[in-house]
Amino acid sequence: MHQYYDPLIKDTLFTEKLENGLTVAVLRKPGYKEATGRIATHYGSVDSRFIDPQTGEEVHVPDGIAHFLEHKLFEEEEGNVSDFFSELGAESNAYTTYTHTVYYFNTTENFDQCFELLLKFVQNPQFTDESVAKEQGIIDQEIRMYMDDPGWRSNANLLEALYVNHPVKIDIAGTVESIKQITKESLYLCHRTFYHPANMVVFVVGDVDPAQVVAMTRASFARHNYPEQTEIRRILPEEPGEVHERRRMEKLVVSQPIFRMGFKEQRVGLHGQDLLRQDLLTAMVLDAVCGRSSELYTSLYESGLIDHRFGFEYSPEESYGYSYFAGPTRDPAELEVRLLAGLQDAAEKGIAEADFERARKKAIGRTVSMMNDPDTVSYVFVDGFFKEEGLFDYIPVANSLTLEAANERLRTHFDPQRTAISIIYPK
Amino acid sequence: MTAGFTRFNLAEGVNLYVHPTNKFKTNVVYIYFHTPLAAETVTRNALLPMVLSRGSEAYPTTAELSRHLDELYGASFGADVTRRGEVQSLVFRMEVASEQHLPGEEQLLQKGLETLAGIITRPAREGNGFKADYFRQETANLKQTIESLVNDKRRWAMVRCTEEMCKGEPFALYRLGQVADLEQITSESLMEHHAAVISNAPVDMFVIGDVEPEAIRDLVQRTIQLPASGPNGRIMPQTQVKREPGRATQHVEDRLDVNQGVLVIGLRSGITVRDPEYFPMLVANGVLGGFPHSKLFQEVREKNSLAYFAYSSIETVKGVGFMFAGIEFEDMEQCKEIMLEQLKAVQQGDIGDEEFETTKRTMINDILGAADNPGAMADLAVDRVFSGRDLTIEERVEAYQAVTKEQAAAAAGKLTLDTIYFLNRKEGGE
Numbered sequence: 001m002h003q004y005y006d007p008l009i010k011d012t013l014f015t016e017k018l019e020n021g022l023t024v025a026v027l028r029k030p031g032y033k034e035a036t037g038r039i040a041t042h043y044g045s046v047d048s049r050f051i052d053p054q055t056g057e058e059v060h061v062p063d064g065i066a067h068f069l070e071h072k073l074f075e076e077e078e079g080n081v082s083d084f085f086s087e088l089g090a091e092s093n094a095y096t097t098y099t100h101t102v103y104y105f106n107t108t109e110n111f112d113q114c115f116e117l118l119l120k121f122v123q124n125p126q127f128t129d130e131s132v133a134k135e136q137g138i139i140d141q142e143i144r145m146y147m148d149d150p151g152w153r154s155n156a157n158l159l160e161a162l163y164v165n166h167p168v169k170i171d172i173a174g175t176v177e178s179i180k181q182i183t184k185e186s187l188y189l190c191h192r193t194f195y196h197p198a199n200m201v202v203f204v205v206g207d208v209d210p211a212q213v214v215a216m217t218r219a220s221f222a223r224h225n226y227p228e229q230t231e232i233r234r235i236l237p238e239e240p241g242e243v244h245e246r247r248r249m250e251k252l253v254v255s256q257p258i259f260r261m262g263f264k265e266q267r268v269g270l271h272g273q274d275l276l277r278q279d280l281l282t283a284m285v286l287d288a289v290c291g292r293s294s295e296l297y298t299s300l301y302e303s304g305l306i307d308h309r310f311g312f313e314y315s316p317e318e319s320y321g322y323s324y325f326a327g328p329t330r331d332p333a334e335l336e337v338r339l340l341a342g343l344q345d346a347a348e349k350g351i352a353e354a355d356f357e358r359a360r361k362k363a364i365g366r367t368v369s370m371m372n373d374p375d376t377v378s379y380v381f382v383d384g385f386f387k388e389e390g391l392f393d394y395i396p397v398a399n400s401l402t403l404e405a406a407n408e409r410l411r412t413h414f415d416p417q418r419t420a421i422s423i424i425y426p427k
Numbered sequence: 428m429t430a431g432f433t434r435f436n437l438a439e440g441v442n443l444y445v446h447p448t449n450k451f452k453t454n455v456v457y458i459y460f461h462t463p464l465a466a467e468t469v470t471r472n473a474l475l476p477m478v479l480s481r482g483s484e485a486y487p488t489t490a491e492l493s494r495h496l497d498e499l500y501g502a503s504f505g506a507d508v509t510r511r512g513e514v515q516s517l518v519f520r521m522e523v524a525s526e527q528h529l530p531g532e533e534q535l536l537q538k539g540l541e542t543l544a545g546i547i548t549r550p551a552r553e554g555n556g557f558k559a560d561y562f563r564q565e566t567a568n569l570k571q572t573i574e575s576l577v578n579d580k581r582r583w584a585m586v587r588c589t590e591e592m593c594k595g596e597p598f599a600l601y602r603l604g605q606v607a608d609l610e611q612i613t614s615e616s617l618m619e620h621h622a623a624v625i626s627n628a629p630v631d632m633f634v635i636g637d638v639e640p641e642a643i644r645d646l647v648q649r650t651i652q653l654p655a656s657g658p659n660g661r662i663m664p665q666t667q668v669k670r671e672p673g674r675a676t677q678h679v680e681d682r683l684d685v686n687q688g689v690l691v692i693g694l695r696s697g698i699t700v701r702d703p704e705y706f707p708m709l710v711a712n713g714v715l716g717g718f719p720h721s722k723l724f725q726e727v728r729e730k731n732s733l734a735y736f737a738y739s740s741i742e743t744v745k746g747v748g749f750m751f752a753g754i755e756f757e758d759m760e761q762c763k764e765i766m767l768e769q770l771k772a773v774q775q776g777d778i779g780d781e782e783f784e785t786t787k788r789t790m791i792n793d794i795l796g797a798a799d800n801p802g803a804m805a806d807l808a809v810d811r812v813f814s815g816r817d818l819t820i821e822e823r824v825e826a827y828q829a830v831t832k833e834q835a836a837a838a839a840g841k842l843t844l845d846t847i848y849f850l851n852r853k854e855g856g857e
Contacts, residue, residue, distance in 0.1 A: 008528055009452070009532075010452075010527065010528065010530060027801075029450075031448075031449075031450045032799045033795045033796060033799055034795065034796035034799050080719075080729065082720065083719075083785070084721045085721075086718060086719070086720040086785045086788070086789055087781065087784075087785050087788070087789075089785075089788035089789060089792045090789075090792060091718075091789060091792065091793075098739075106792075106796065107792055108791075108795035108796055109788075109795075110790045126712075134732050135732075137733075138732050138734070138735055139688065139735075141733070141734050141753060142735040142756070144686045144687040144755075145687055145735055145736070146687050146752050147686040147687070148685050150578050151578075169510045180840055195796030237709035241812050247484045253574070253577060253578075253683045253685060254577065254578045255571065255574035255575045255576075255577055255578060256574070256575070258578075259446060267720065291493075291497075292489070292490075292493040293490055293494040293497055295490075297490075298488075298489065298490045301489070301562065301564070302564060303837045304564060304567055307568040307571060308477075308568065309570070309575075328571065328575060330571075344824050358494060358497045358498060359497070361497060361498060361500050361501065362497045362500065362501030362502075363501070364500060364529070365499070365500025365523075365524040365529070366501045368453070368500070368525075369452060369501075369503070370523065371452050371799065372451050372453055372800075372801070374799070378720065427684050
């Protein structure tokens, strides 16, 4: 087992790669009463076209199937798995993102039993026509709930505007129509393909014995016969650098317009440290140029164009990426003009050294704070794992970034030709 | 010791609670000012933290304050109002990374605390009021924030149900107040209100982190200077508890142009954190709808596929409870019947051994897990202030374990139907 003690964070990460390709990692948290165990697959809503590794044939499955599968795995002949976790005193849940699916539990007792249950149920699909039909009713309500959620709709519309072909433009849950196309056969096919140990990772945070976690994982996976599997070929359509549409509007019951402006990443295809560097660099640039300490933020705020709910973020993945600025506003048109002008002005002047150093300090301090919370750490670990980023790389990478690189990034990323606007107007 | 916290009574109505631990990578400070939830002050209380957050004497502009916080390795500062029963509390929070992870850094906690004290007690002024621009901007922001409640249909439905259910009682007031009040507030009157709050409100301060209690006490006494209390002292506000609705069940419906209906059933229990039925009532709520294994989720979602979310919640300062679900418009009657049947089942003690034990175990897991999270620890500590009962985490665990099915059913028996609220679609919608 590989063991790494980070002298700055003062935590130890244990990792082991099993013979079947599965990575098991444990972040020891001495003194923590609660432990969280997770298993994740590198399979999200964008993976709807792929080559079936067993037949070599191309498959196209309905949109929303990864999320549907996540719901359905909890159901077993003996009952619902979340009830079994409850009986052990644990809470369990799962989530599906564009790129991965995660199953987890949190518990203060019966860790071993919970962990075994987690590994067992994720490897044990039991789908029937009836249970698929029943789930369609529940997910239908989930989709409708999001249809009334302006923040969610605002982001979904931005992605539809930014992307021409990339499936990130399709909602993670699919649509009311697409989920009707899902059958138990397609669910089994996706499970067999993507829930292979070589495509998965196990992560535990807590005051637990890492060797025991590895042994239990090995034993659990040994109960199944996994054929050797090479990397799964996912088929993504060609995506141009240009945006699909300049703007998208929707009307919902909201009190004032909700504005969102996105910039489409042009430097895609990165992973590992390169992707992490781009991620942290962009985040620091955003903070220096538009964070609460910046002139731009102050001027937008004091003009009443934004309030404390204004935010921005950079979302980098291997096959796509975008940054956005979003918040409610009294005047979306003016906010758009002022933001674009502000970004251009910042690019011409360049970021001042003091502002960049401050953004760096903040990024480092927030990384330290993040390590407090096992749920957040787990989210970051799993997300980073599939991008081949290391949990303890954040601070060294943040320290390695230069002002020159930041200014270069500022000039290239915020290209007014590569931007789209999404606005939710009051009905 | 108060459940892991060392308590210092710094002045009448001013308490400091310190929890030393090296488990966390940050040091966290919470400062609460408890005020009565009242129509006359609810909006001013909500506005005050927003204006205070804009600057202090030492950092008179928001940008300066923000830069200073960034320099403290991204110290995270927040100010808000929360509500427990008919008590509206102003909450100020500061979290700084612990220096042991930042070689060469010193006194981050002290600097953070000084900054926090400045924000609370020495605001940026102009004449006899706050800075006019900041006051004007935050008044506009609060108006927008109150109005934006409608953006979140679930919360909107809960707030509307509470409003209708508790009409005439302070509990009906929304946490952030009402837009109509904003016209009456001036920068000067808000400054007067600020003086009144910091001198009359009972104060609870919590510090959690790699600290030494006596050193923190000295540091707090040096840095946070509160004015002497007014003639009546700092008195903890009380909440009026109504045991029964005192009228027939109300039916309320709002219509908005939405894709999903939200059903909220408002209940009165009259059981508060000070009653012997407190723990049985929490367990009863857990059995009814606190968790995915609970009756509501199982019946409404898993058996009948009517909803994605279906839960219940219990409030134990005022003594009220809610059942809620997001559903198809035409399923409203069916969903309501199922929810009321489930309530009746709990009241009649129709509770399986397994679901009962599972509920208690899950609740115990939650309580134990709180010790891993500074925010949850502070939250529990505030609950203790409200309960007047000084239970440790272990004692709370025992109290849950001791609850019997009969006690839970009896507690649930106190839940009486008050208001059935439905957020429906606009007529003429598809």
